[in-house]
Amino acid sequence: xxxxxxxxxxxxxxxLAAGALGGTSLMPGAWLGLVANANxxxxxxxxxxxxxxxxxxxxxxxxxxxxxxxxLYFEHTISxxxxxxxxxxxxxxxxxxxxxxxRTVKGDQVGYAFTQDLTEKSMLAAASVAATIAxxxxxxCAPQFVSVKGGDYYPVRTLFTAVPxxxxxxxxxxxxxxxxxxxxxxxxxxxxxxxxxxxIMVVSSDGHIGEDLQPRSFLYVGLVGEKNGRxxxxxxxxxxxxxxxxxSEQIVDRxxxxxVQRLMVAFESVQAPAGEMPVVLGPxxxxxxxxxxxxxxxxxxxxxxxxxxxxxxxxxxxAEPFVTIIDDGTNPKQMGAINFDDEGIPSxxxxxxxxxxxxxxxxxxxxxxxxxxxxxxxxxRESYRYYPQPRMRNTYMLSxxxxxxxxxxxxxxxxxxxxxxxxxxxxxxxxxxxxxxRGRMIEDGKLTAPIKDMNxxxxxxxxxxxxxxxxxxxxxxxxxxxxxxxxxxxxxxSFGLPTVLVNSMTVGGVKRQGAQS
Amino acid sequence: MKKDMMELCAWVIDQAKxxxxxxxxxxxxxxxxxxxxxxxxxxxxxxxATNQSxxxxxxxxxxxxxxxxxxxxxxxxxxxxxxxxxTTRLIAKDEYRSLPDPKYxxxxxxxxxxxxxxxxxxxxxxxxxxLVKVLENACLEAGGQSVISVEASVRDSFSEQAxxxxxxxxxxxxxxxxxxxxxxxxxxxxxxxxAGYDYGVSRYMKSxxxxxxIGRSAAQRTLAMRGGKKLKTxxxxxxxxxxxxxxxxxxxxxxxxGPNVQQKRSFVMDKKGQKIASDLLTISDDxxxxxxxxxxxxxxxxxxxxxxTFVEAGVLKDFYIDWYYSRKLACExxxxxxxxxxxxxxxxxxxxxxxxxxxxxxxxxxxGGNSNSTTxxxxxxxxxxxxxxxxxxxTVAEMNVADNHLKFWxxxxxxxxxxxxxxxxxxxxxxxxxxxxxGV
Numbered sequence: 001x002x003x004x005x006x007x008x009x010x011x012x013x014x015x016l017a018a019g020a021l022g023g024t025s026l027m028p029g030a031w032l033g034l035v036a037n038a039n040x041x042x043x044x045x046x047x048x049x050x051x052x053x054x055x056x057x058x059x060x061x062x063x064x065x066x067x068x069x070x071x072l073y074f075e076h077t078i079s080x081x082x083x084x085x086x087x088x089x090x091x092x093x094x095x096x097x098x099x100x101x102x103r104t105v106k107g108d109q110v111g112y113a114f115t116q117d118l119t120e121k122s123m124l125a126a127a128s129v130a131a132t133i134a135x136x137x138x139x140x141c142a143p144q145f146v147s148v149k150g151g152d153y154y155p156v157r158t159l160f161t162a163v164p165x166x167x168x169x170x171x172x173x174x175x176x177x178x179x180x181x182x183x184x185x186x187x188x189x190x191x192x193x194x195x196x197x198x199x200i201m202v203v204s205s206d207g208h209i210g211e212d213l214q215p216r217s218f219l220y221v222g223l224v225g226e227k228n229g230r231x232x233x234x235x236x237x238x239x240x241x242x243x244x245x246x247x248s249e250q251i252v253d254r255x256x257x258x259x260v261q262r263l264m265v266a267f268e269s270v271q272a273p274a275g276e277m278p279v280v281l282g283p284x285x286x287x288x289x290x291x292x293x294x295x296x297x298x299x300x301x302x303x304x305x306x307x308x309x310x311x312x313x314x315x316x317x318x319a320e321p322f323v324t325i326i327d328d329g330t331n332p333k334q335m336g337a338i339n340f341d342d343e344g345i346p347s348x349x350x351x352x353x354x355x356x357x358x359x360x361x362x363x364x365x366x367x368x369x370x371x372x373x374x375x376x377x378x379x380x381r382e383s384y385r386y387y388p389q390p391r392m393r394n395t396y397m398l399s400x401x402x403x404x405x406x407x408x409x410x411x412x413x414x415x416x417x418x419x420x421x422x423x424x425x426x427x428x429x430x431x432x433x434x435x436x437x438r439g440r441m442i443e444d445g446k447l448t449a450p451i452k453d454m455n456x457x458x459x460x461x462x463x464x465x466x467x468x469x470x471x472x473x474x475x476x477x478x479x480x481x482x483x484x485x486x487x488x489x490x491x492x493x494s495f496g497l498p499t500v501l502v503n504s505m506t507v508g509g510v511k512r513q514g515a516q517s
Numbered sequence: 518m519k520k521d522m523m524e525l526c527a528w529v530i531d532q533a534k535x536x537x538x539x540x541x542x543x544x545x546x547x548x549x550x551x552x553x554x555x556x557x558x559x560x561x562x563x564x565x566a567t568n569q570s571x572x573x574x575x576x577x578x579x580x581x582x583x584x585x586x587x588x589x590x591x592x593x594x595x596x597x598x599x600x601x602x603x604t605t606r607l608i609a610k611d612e613y614r615s616l617p618d619p620k621y622x623x624x625x626x627x628x629x630x631x632x633x634x635x636x637x638x639x640x641x642x643x644x645x646x647x648l649v650k651v652l653e654n655a656c657l658e659a660g661g662q663s664v665i666s667v668e669a670s671v672r673d674s675f676s677e678q679a680x681x682x683x684x685x686x687x688x689x690x691x692x693x694x695x696x697x698x699x700x701x702x703x704x705x706x707x708x709x710x711x712a713g714y715d716y717g718v719s720r721y722m723k724s725x726x727x728x729x730x731i732g733r734s735a736a737q738r739t740l741a742m743r744g745g746k747k748l749k750t751x752x753x754x755x756x757x758x759x760x761x762x763x764x765x766x767x768x769x770x771x772x773x774x775g776p777n778v779q780q781k782r783s784f785v786m787d788k789k790g791q792k793i794a795s796d797l798l799t800i801s802d803d804x805x806x807x808x809x810x811x812x813x814x815x816x817x818x819x820x821x822x823x824x825x826t827f828v829e830a831g832v833l834k835d836f837y838i839d840w841y842y843s844r845k846l847a848c849e850x851x852x853x854x855x856x857x858x859x860x861x862x863x864x865x866x867x868x869x870x871x872x873x874x875x876x877x878x879x880x881x882x883x884x885g886g887n888s889n890s891t892t893x894x895x896x897x898x899x900x901x902x903x904x905x906x907x908x909x910x911x912t913v914a915e916m917n918v919a920d921n922h923l924k925f926w927x928x929x930x931x932x933x934x935x936x937x938x939x940x941x942x943x944x945x946x947x948x949x950x951x952x953x954x955x956g957v
Contacts, residue, residue, distance in 0.1 A: 086845075088609035090581065092581075096588050097587050111562075129563075133562075233892075306665050309709055424898075427710075428711060432884070455887070455897055508918070509896065510896075
């Protein structure tokens with residue numbers, strides 16, 4: 001059946017074509033349309049007939065009433081999911097998304113339209129809508145497009161659509177079987193494998209064109225267990241901008257061991273304390289602290305509008321000299337890695353806080369123009385349905401001089417955060433919170449009883465000044481499910497943190513300090 | 518466009534049958550949306566588009582999958598359907614998967630829910646701009662010298678949804694929505710800013726709330742948030758403002774859902790028929806509210822909706838169970854989730870209640886937080902106002918409420934008379950006694 005299929009048909013059938021192959025062998029990778037093509041045509045030209053001449057026509061239409069620049073964002077995304085419940089991989093889902101977003105920018109004003117119908121007529125109509133933001137005479141489009149010089153932070157050798165369902169399925173099944181084999185206390189296992197490949201093409205009227213293929217995947221397992229009448233649940237995932245080959249037996253074993261261990265610890269957990277106290281954040285995913293406490297507030301749209309608490313702090317001391325905080329789009333295979341952003345600006349490593357001094361906001365093209373600076377490659381969007389905004393990528397703090405043991409010892413009495421599930425920030429106030437799904441008590445400078453399910457709160461600028469010790473063990477988060485929401489748009493991001501002591505934050509447990517129950 | 522959309526659905530079902538899916542269900546949604554945002558008295562964003570999506574759910578030889586696409590070219594759809602069926606064949610059988618028994622399709626209520634505004638197409642771009650200008654201006658004027666930034670927007674949409682299932686069920690529904698939002702940032706102490714917003718939603722243009730009133734209210738709410746302080750940990754009565762009740766209630770509703778009950782991730786899974794809350798808590802579902810934001814004559818599976826009670830005077834009466842989980846749990850299906858969730862309002866206003874409570878906190882803001890559906894433990898950050906004898910004495914920020922749902926809902930001591938009008942959860946403000954609010 002596949003032999004009769006033209007390449008175009010395969011791509012259109014997208015999410016599901018590979019499934020139709022069952023366990024049979026596949027076409028060679030090159031045939032599956034990895035971006036570079038022998039004939040020099042890009043993906044969107046070869047699959048959908050989007051030529052540079054057509055792009056120029058659309059951009060000219062978008063600039064028919066003037067404006068500083070216009071851009072086109074083409075997207076073809078294929079997502080798949082396999083799910084296991086009650087012992088069997090008995091559910092699958094897939095999604096094919098296709099469309100183009102057209103934007104006209106005049107100063108800080110944006111006209112935007114999108115269409116899912118990639119015909120010239122429909123796209124020209126969308127361009128006309130975007131054009132309505134301006135009201136003067138036409139702006140010219142560059143006569144030629146130069147390729148964006150992006151990075152190569154997540155090379156794709158095998159597309160997810162080239163991996164048959166029959167190859168993916170045993171991986172999901174094995175997680176279930178291995179979990180049940182490890183403990184009789186487990187009552188339910190849920191396991192899912194999510195994968196996505198997003199192809200984008202950005203074309204701007206000032207003469208840039210870029211195509212990218214962004215993979216994203218994760219393997220999740222959730223457990224429910226019961227011990228002596230006490231029911232607990234836990235879950236974990238591993239992933240990132242990874243290919244299917246990442247999900248080796250070794251990775252499955254690690255996921256299973258860790259999640260089963262977490263469930264066993266949950267059975268022993270005690271009530272979390274309430275009130276202000278020292279908080280030590282363990283390394284890794286706890287970097288959500290930076291994402292909420294400083295990252296969002298450093299997004300330059302909030303600063304050019306003066307709505308962020310950080311909008312008057314550039315150049316000022318915001319933390320001790322051993323604190324350096326970075327937002328980075330170049331970490332290989334991390335969720336927030338991007339070869340170039342959704343405005344066609346190459347990705348980079350942006351230092352927000354250097355040795356305690358606030359250095360740079362995170363810019364998209366509009367804010368960079370406002371501040372007369374180079375954009376930092378933070379212009380991102382969820383899909384062609386939205387115009388880009390300044391967004392974080394991978395946000396982390398560099399390692400400091402201390403050892404993790406020193407940091408815990410220094411805290412003496414407080415709590416230790418091991419895993420977090422979600423967070424939030426109020427941009428103007430700088431108040432932030434994150435939810436701890438797993439942690440430990442710290443008593444007499446040592447880790448003791450496990451705790452869980454508590455909100456932790458603080459104020460961004462105050463918390464930064466309260467970072468009193470940083471260890472030498474920076475780690476990045478390892479999950480692939482993390483998404484950040486802003487203005488109704490979700491984009492994949494990641495975090496990292498070394499072991500860090502914050503002198504005081506508000507811990508929202510139920511046990512009042514000094515109380516007996 | 519009803520005819521075209523229903524024809525496409527019928528064609529997809531037919532294609533699925535030809536590809537080997539004896540049973541299938543498809544839903545085709547098309548939404549026209551317009552958004553206009555203003556800042557500094559000029560348009561900041563103008564957005565307009567039509568979004569289309571087709572979902573196909575397949576039941577092939579006892580196997581199930583759900584596939585969706587935005588690529589609606591006929592040739593692409595043909596390949597999509599055949600590949601979807603082929604994929605479905607590759608996964609494990611699930612004896613509980615099937616289309617609903619057609620008897621559950623029967624008895625659809627004969628009510629005109631009036632979910633679409635017949636005058637939607639008449640609304641011009643100029644009218645939209647005018648409305649946002651009024652909204653922005655009202656907020657700027659009420660905010661006065663304290664304003665750092667005001668953003669105002671109007672969003673509206675016209676949505677059509679056609680659905681067909683292969684065992685003789687079909688439906689078509691048009692809906693419209695209009696949303697007005699004003700948000701403001703104001704000067705506060707030092708580098709701190711106070712931010713707040715207000716909004717209004719309607720299904721019809723003519724019943725849109727007054728833009729000027731929303732703009733003024735957004736400013737007043739923002740100005741009231743200035744000077745927020747963390748207080749000492751204290752046990753006291755707490756009033757949760759109507760619009761924010763869902764942030765806590767969501768944890769209870771989630772534990773009442775079929776998947777969580779069947780997968781043993783629910784702290785109420787074995788509590789049907791038992792008291793789980795104070796007598797004052799009743800939660801019912803009314804799918805037939807004219808113009809309601811959650812109203813529907815049939816659910817996502819085509820089953821006829823009806824009024825139901827899930828919690829009655831504190832007693833758990835039922836779970837939110839769709840067709841699949843009803844088969845797994847060997848019980849009758851209800852509905853997969855709330856349509857219009859109703860908590861019957863009480864008699865007194867929040868102001869009257871505040872006068873009687875002595876010292877307490879009125880919560881109008883949440884931050885972070887989550888709820889564990891298996892154990893019932895939750896913890897969430899709150900902000901609002903400390904009041905004493907009816908008068909606000911201090912703005913509160915960065916405090917926290919943590920409890921277990923099975924204890925917390927027994928503390929419900931009064932339901933106010935103000936069901937939230939701009940959403941499908943019509944929750945009045947709720948009063949809880951003896952809540953530990955942690956801070957310094």
